[in-house]
Amino acid sequence: MSKPYTYLFGPVPSRRLGRSLGVDLIPFKTCTMNCTYCQLGETPCEVSERGNYVPMPDVLAELERWKQADGRADHITLAGSGEPTLHSAFGEVLRWVKDHADCPSVLLTNGTLLYLPEVRAAAALADKVKVTLSAWDETSFQQIHRPAEGVTFERLLEGERAFRQEYSGELSIEVFIIEGVNSDLSCIRKIAALIELINPDRIDLNTAVRPPADSGVRAMTPEALEILAREFGPKARVTASFKTLEIQSLEITPETLLGLIQRHPATAIQLARDFNVQVESTVQSLEGLVSEGQLFSEERDGETYYFHRA
Ligand code: SF4
Structure with a gap:
């Protein structure tokens, strides 16, 4: 990183x-x-x-x-x-x-x-x-x-x-x-x-x-x-x-995820949709940051939201 x-x-x-x-x-x-x-x-x-x-x-x-x-x-x-x-x-x-x-x-x-x-x-x-x-x-x-x-x-x-x-x-x-x-x-x-x-x-x-x-x-x-x-x-x-944005896929690095979630808690589906990338790879990156202790997840209205520990 x-x-x-x-x-x-x-x-x-x-x-x-x-x-x-x-x-x-x-x-x-x-x-x-x-x-x-x-x-x-x-x-x-x-x-x-x-x-x-x-x-x-x-x-x-x-x-x-x-x-x-x-x-x-x-x-x-x-x-x-x-x-x-x-x-x-x-x-x-x-x-x-x-x-x-x-x-x-x-x-x-x-x-x-x-x-x-x-x-x-x-x-x-x-x-x-x-x-x-x-x-x-x-x-x-x-x-x-x-x-x-x-x-x-x-x-x-x-x-x-x-x-x-x-x-x-x-x-x-x-x-x-x-x-x-x-x-x-x-x-x-x-x-x-x-x-x-x-x-x-x-x-x-x-x-x-x-x-x-x-x-x-x-x-x-x-x-x-x-x-x-x-x-x-x-x-x-x-x-x-x-709705999904009609954009080209953007790179979704761990820094991007951390910086964004610190300001806007989000689900993996929302992030994947916003960046036009695969949900599976987004979940993988998010869970990696959860196991590193940088993010945590919580159920809200039946969906898993990711939050920044800061
Ligand atoms: S409380 Fe939240 S939504 Fe309201 S003005 Fe402040 S940052 Fe914006």
Whole structure:
């Protein structure tokens, strides 16, 4: 195994982004929210203060090492195991991509800190930004996202609206739909009306296709999501990954598996489908990492999920 990365993971195949190299700037599950649907489990470190959570020179050095060793990706994405805008220097990664990479950058953020002008200025360095809007008022926001103290629905909306006005890149809004919580037509229409005011370029509908933090969270069916997507107009797409990606097979090394599972617990079938490789060989690699003590497996809803021991 070559020297593993601490802050980079992937490239991970993505329906929308192709081969996406992930950059993770935040310690595991450090976030401004504790969403009921989070696939990383409960948030043990709910914070809203920004800081230098990991050393930025080390992150940039890993990006340089990756560029020298391989440097092939369709996108470089700030994402991972927490909220990237909590890092007070996240804009430096986006600046590095502009200056040194041949592919666009993407910022996946929950949007809660965009009410701060300095966060909006740094986020605007990304070529594509995806934010979240799955609630329609403070009560539904608290119920779905269980935010840190001081993180409010009003600030989320204010930040997303202000960002759209200042940002000329591609802005997507993800709506995460939970059956029985925000799936009624009346709730969906309220969310759609708020999104119309923000005026993003795309609207992505997602649901709990992986084990959520709160086991009571229920996924929508693909058919039900398609019906709800119509309420958001022509910019809306169902992005929940129910289907196999139409991609070439990607190499699935032990480092790739570890880096990915640390951020996204998954089944062997999901991984084999995402990377377009054989299930049997994926199971073999995963079980090898289980016997080395790096991963563990657990039954969830009748399926075997692999989790990182870290
Ligand atoms: S889903 Fe995203 S925003 Fe919500 S708790 Fe998980 S990491 Fe944080």
